[in-house]
Amino acid sequence: MAVAVQGMGHSVKRKEDPRFLRGKGNYVDDLKLPGMLYMDILRSPYAHANIKGIDASRALAMPGVLAVVTGKDLDAAGLAWMPTLMSDKQMVLPVDRVVYQAQEVAAVIATERYIAADAITQIDVDYEPLTPVVDPIRALDPSSPLVRPDRENKTNHIWHWEAGDKEATDRLFEQAAVVAKEDIYIPRIHVCSIETCGCVASFDRINGKLTIWMTTQAPHAIRTVFSLVSGIPEHKIRVISPDIGGGFGGKVPVYPGYVIATVASLQTGRPVKWIEDRSENLQADSFARDYHITAELAADADGTMKALRVKTVADHGAFDAAANPSKFPAGLFSICTGSYDMQAAHVEVDGVYTNKPPGGVAYRCSFRVTEAVHAVERMVDSLALKLEMDPAELRLKNFIPPEKFPYKSATGWEYDSGNYPAALHKAMERIGYQDLRREQAEKRARGELMGIGISTFTEIVGAGPSHTFDILGIKMFDSCEIRIHPTGSAIVRIGVQTQGQGHETTFAQIAAEELGLPVANITVEHGDTDTAPYGLGTYASRSTPTAGAATAIAARKIREKGKLLAAHLLEASPDDVEWVDHQFQVKGDPSRAKTMADIAFAAYTNHPQGMEAGLEAVDYYDPPNLTFPFGAYICVVDIDRGTGEVKIRRFLAVDDCGNIINPMIVEGQIHGGLTMGMAPALLEEITYDEAGNIRQGTFMDYLLPTAMETPAWETDKTCTPSPHHPFGAKGVGESATVGAPPAIANAVVDALSHLGVTHMDIPIKPWMVYKVLEEHGLAQP
Amino acid sequence: MHFEGNETIQVPLQTVWDFFMDTQRVAACAPGFQRLEILAPDHFKPTVSVGIGPVKATFTLDVVLEDMRPPSHATMRGHGVAAGSAVDLVSQLDLSALSDSSTSLKWTMDATVTGTIASVGARLMESTAQKLTGRFFECISRQLGAAAAPH
Numbered sequence: 001m002a003v004a005v006q007g008m009g010h011s012v013k014r015k016e017d018p019r020f021l022r023g024k025g026n027y028v029d030d031l032k033l034p035g036m037l038y039m040d041i042l043r044s045p046y047a048h049a050n051i052k053g054i055d056a057s058r059a060l061a062m063p064g065v066l067a068v069v070t071g072k073d074l075d076a077a078g079l080a081w082m083p084t085l086m087s088d089k090q091m092v093l094p095v096d097r098v099v100y101q102a103q104e105v106a107a108v109i110a111t112e113r114y115i116a117a118d119a120i121t122q123i124d125v126d127y128e129p130l131t132p133v134v135d136p137i138r139a140l141d142p143s144s145p146l147v148r149p150d151r152e153n154k155t156n157h158i159w160h161w162e163a164g165d166k167e168a169t170d171r172l173f174e175q176a177a178v179v180a181k182e183d184i185y186i187p188r189i190h191v192c193s194i195e196t197c198g199c200v201a202s203f204d205r206i207n208g209k210l211t212i213w214m215t216t217q218a219p220h221a222i223r224t225v226f227s228l229v230s231g232i233p234e235h236k237i238r239v240i241s242p243d244i245g246g247g248f249g250g251k252v253p254v255y256p257g258y259v260i261a262t263v264a265s266l267q268t269g270r271p272v273k274w275i276e277d278r279s280e281n282l283q284a285d286s287f288a289r290d291y292h293i294t295a296e297l298a299a300d301a302d303g304t305m306k307a308l309r310v311k312t313v314a315d316h317g318a319f320d321a322a323a324n325p326s327k328f329p330a331g332l333f334s335i336c337t338g339s340y341d342m343q344a345a346h347v348e349v350d351g352v353y354t355n356k357p358p359g360g361v362a363y364r365c366s367f368r369v370t371e372a373v374h375a376v377e378r379m380v381d382s383l384a385l386k387l388e389m390d391p392a393e394l395r396l397k398n399f400i401p402p403e404k405f406p407y408k409s410a411t412g413w414e415y416d417s418g419n420y421p422a423a424l425h426k427a428m429e430r431i432g433y434q435d436l437r438r439e440q441a442e443k444r445a446r447g448e449l450m451g452i453g454i455s456t457f458t459e460i461v462g463a464g465p466s467h468t469f470d471i472l473g474i475k476m477f478d479s480c481e482i483r484i485h486p487t488g489s490a491i492v493r494i495g496v497q498t499q500g501q502g503h504e505t506t507f508a509q510i511a512a513e514e515l516g517l518p519v520a521n522i523t524v525e526h527g528d529t530d531t532a533p534y535g536l537g538t539y540a541s542r543s544t545p546t547a548g549a550a551t552a553i554a555a556r557k558i559r560e561k562g563k564l565l566a567a568h569l570l571e572a573s574p575d576d577v578e579w580v581d582h583q584f585q586v587k588g589d590p591s592r593a594k595t596m597a598d599i600a601f602a603a604y605t606n607h608p609q610g611m612e613a614g615l616e617a618v619d620y621y622d623p624p625n626l627t628f629p630f631g632a633y634i635c636v637v638d639i640d641r642g643t644g645e646v647k648i649r650r651f652l653a654v655d656d657c658g659n660i661i662n663p664m665i666v667e668g669q670i671h672g673g674l675t676m677g678m679a680p681a682l683l684e685e686i687t688y689d690e691a692g693n694i695r696q697g698t699f700m701d702y703l704l705p706t707a708m709e710t711p712a713w714e715t716d717k718t719c720t721p722s723p724h725h726p727f728g729a730k731g732v733g734e735s736a737t738v739g740a741p742p743a744i745a746n747a748v749v750d751a752l753s754h755l756g757v758t759h760m761d762i763p764i765k766p767w768m769v770y771k772v773l774e775e776h777g778l779a780q781p
Numbered sequence: 782m783h784f785e786g787n788e789t790i791q792v793p794l795q796t797v798w799d800f801f802m803d804t805q806r807v808a809a810c811a812p813g814f815q816r817l818e819i820l821a822p823d824h825f826k827p828t829v830s831v832g833i834g835p836v837k838a839t840f841t842l843d844v845v846l847e848d849m850r851p852p853s854h855a856t857m858r859g860h861g862v863a864a865g866s867a868v869d870l871v872s873q874l875d876l877s878a879l880s881d882s883s884t885s886l887k888w889t890m891d892a893t894v895t896g897t898i899a900s901v902g903a904r905l906m907e908s909t910a911q912k913l914t915g916r917f918f919e920c921i922s923r924q925l926g927a928a929a930a931p932h
Contacts, residue, residue: 045867045896101895121864129869129895283900689903691893697900700835 007513047692195245218537288363322360331367451751462545488597495535514555516582644770677740833902
């Protein structure tokens with residue numbers, strides 16, 4: 001190899017880490033502009049109330065307070081409501097009623113952060129409390145109060161969505177020898193990114209340009225929406241998403257704070273900064289999950305799966321402000337047939353309004369895939385119990401066979417590639433599955449409790465083909481622009497936006513591999529709409545499948561021109577020049593070769609007459625299909641009979657994400673994802689009391705995992721490249737978050753299955769386990 | 782949240798009733814009492830400061846007395862706001878003479894707390910509210926007992 005490019009497959013140290021490790025990142029709250037004002041938001045103590053009046057006179061009298069913005073002020077400008085990504089509308093500030101606790105009620109603009117925070121306590125709001133709608137099932141009762149009387153449809157039901165073949169499914173259920181059925185609740189949780197949301201909006205009255213530094217995962221889409229809503233021409237809006245301290249889907253929606261700060265800057269002509277505090281972020285920002293699922297799995301007596309039937313009530317809170325592709329109100333939930341070959345499936349979801357903050361963001365998950373995987377992986381174990389069959393054996397019996405790919409699923413997806421038996425066999429061998437089963441039997445005989453849980457999930461990521469996927473009509477392609485400088489270095493600009501995934505490293509590696517330039521010589525830029533090519537942003541594991549592909553294709557376009565330049569320099573016919581080992585060479589003669597650095601120099605200093613100077617390319621990549629990463633996870637738990645505590649003894653994750661760009665980053669993604677998957681299985685949930693108060697309003701009650709609760713993860717891999725992706729990659733950012741929860745839940749149920757337990761809702765808390773032990777006389781005092 | 786209690790006070794019924802009609806003295810028993818504004822004999826605004834777990838809040842309450850049946854029954858309805866929090870209270874008071882010199886005091890309190898103080902103090906709210914309510918009625922019993930003691 002002529003040049004040490006460190007392209008695909010190298011564990012290159014992350015280019016972004018020197019600044020992060022030294023505390024030199026540049027986050028929105030680090031930004032300070034001359035004359036900057038500060039905003040703070042007054043939030044509703046009530047889940048449901050009429051607003052009879054707002055008296056801001058005491059706040060306005062405080063020195064340093066410039067303005068108090070209310071819904072009436074915004075209403076006068078036609079901005080009291082804004083569109084959501086799901087064809088609903090959402091209050092920016094309420095005019096006459098609040099619909100969830102911690103909803104924005106008014107905003108103070110002041111010269112200092114602390115003055116703004118003090119001033120919101122001096123605003124008097126006259127509320128008339130209304131009965132809140134807390135339970136989504138009762139919300140569907142016609143006698144329930146209306147959450148959204150502004151809608152034409154006077155019901156709390158938002159939409160009904162279904163996929164699959166109902167008739168064929170029902171028929172298979174009628175004929176089935178065995179049916180397993182469970183009610184599975186997947187609780188409301190919160191992404192809790194380390195950095196809360198915020199922005200600095202700065203309107204320049206001289207040139208009429210609005211610049212917004214914003215914690216967003218999708219800066220271009222935000223720019224377009226802001227332009228359409230405000231009427232400001234799109235070239236006069238610049239959205240900059242600087243370093244982002246974690247997104248996980250929570251920074252895809254547009255929050256009212258962004259809009260209010262922007263209006264305040266337009267009105268004052270000064271920069272306005274808004275940064276949420278931790279409690280505001282936890283209590284008011286978009287939630288994830290909250291699916292009430294009833295699932296049934298039908299099989300023959302020998303365990304051959306026949307059909308899956310799923311009914312779900314989805315609690316969306318007061319506004320349908322989820323961030324799914326437009327045509328998918330329940331996201332990609334219909335992937336719930338998972339890794340199994342079934343004849344038919346039928347999936348229904350009903351979206352419901354309640355007096356809770358808007359929910360349904362894809363928390364480190366490709367649009368409801370976590371919910372789908374949890375449902376099917378729990379059902380497979382439930383069926384195994386019914387059949388008295390080993391859950392691994394049942395899985396191996398029903399996997400989609402490797403030779404059936406590309407595979408058309410019962411709900412209509414075309415799986416690109418997979419080898420599920422290989423992944424599960426690898427996991428079982430490495431963890432010593434049969435030995436663990438023997439150990440479990442011995443322990444049970446002694447009254448000790450251990451469980452082994454398996455999850456063999458399939459994800460669907462990388463949205464998406466533009467014929468099917470759009471967000472507010474904008475097609476879900478993604479982009480890359482590469483410019484090669486004369487001395488053989490390059491800048492790569494991408495339409496996706498990193499929030500910690502390491503794009504500055506991995507995208508440089510993709511370009512390095514394709515261009516033959518050292519990874520150190522490549523800069524990656526993203527997140528600034530004035531410079532980056534248009535893209536839909538980073539979420540749903542879509543960056544590598546879409547913008548990663550665009551990077552490879554843009555580089556290959558450069559290679560096409562490079563080949564002509566090489567032929568010119570080598571005095572050969574282009575047909576006789578080939579790309580071998582990261583350089584151009586005359587066919588059959590490695591001694592006559594030119595590196596990309598040679599080509600770059602020539603592109604600016606010695607290009608042939610008639611050829612355009614320069615060396616650059618752009619690609620907007622529209623993937624032909626989604627990608628389908630998968631994995632086989634095995635979890636071993638021990639149950640403490642004195643406390644009911646679940647201890648994860650071992651957790652092995654065998655992942656298959658196709659070809660890997662940077663193994664170190666992939667491993668990091670999996671470790672983080674497993675911890676984020678363990679959290680909802682054992683710790684995290686958001687619940688509400690009858691008055692609509694959130695019960696976990698701080699980290700004292702919302703149990704984020706720490707190093708203390710996190711076991712030592714074991715990882716391994718298989719590699720089944722995507723056949724349609726330019727370099728065979730599939731995306732891995734979310735696999736572990738999606739795959740881990742059912743492995744843990746299955747392990748706990750497995751530990752208790754001989755006591756008649758077939759299902760436990762997550763998070764499985766010690767008291768829940770202890771209660772089971774107590775009922776069976778197994779609890780130790 | 783619903784709380785209730787039953788106290789026997791060694792004071793005649795009318796004295797207990799008169800005490801309850803003395804807003805200044807009743808309000809002084811409210812936990813964290815700071816000040817009182819009397820708008821009418823059956824309408825007043827006490828300000829109280831309470832802490833639940835890590836949160837401290839100063840509530841200004843708007844209290845009205847309703848359904849007055851001297852000397853045996855009164856309903857107190859209160860609505861209070863603090864920064865980011867609100868509380869709604871309904872308390873029923875039933876007095877009956879056990880003898881010429883002793884009175885049975887039965888009370889109920891229904892409280893709805895919303896906002897920051899509820900969301901941040903969720904785990905501690907019920908026990909704190911119960912403690913504060915109990916303290917209020919204990920204080921009243923004590924005051925009445927002291928009043929009845931021989932001078």
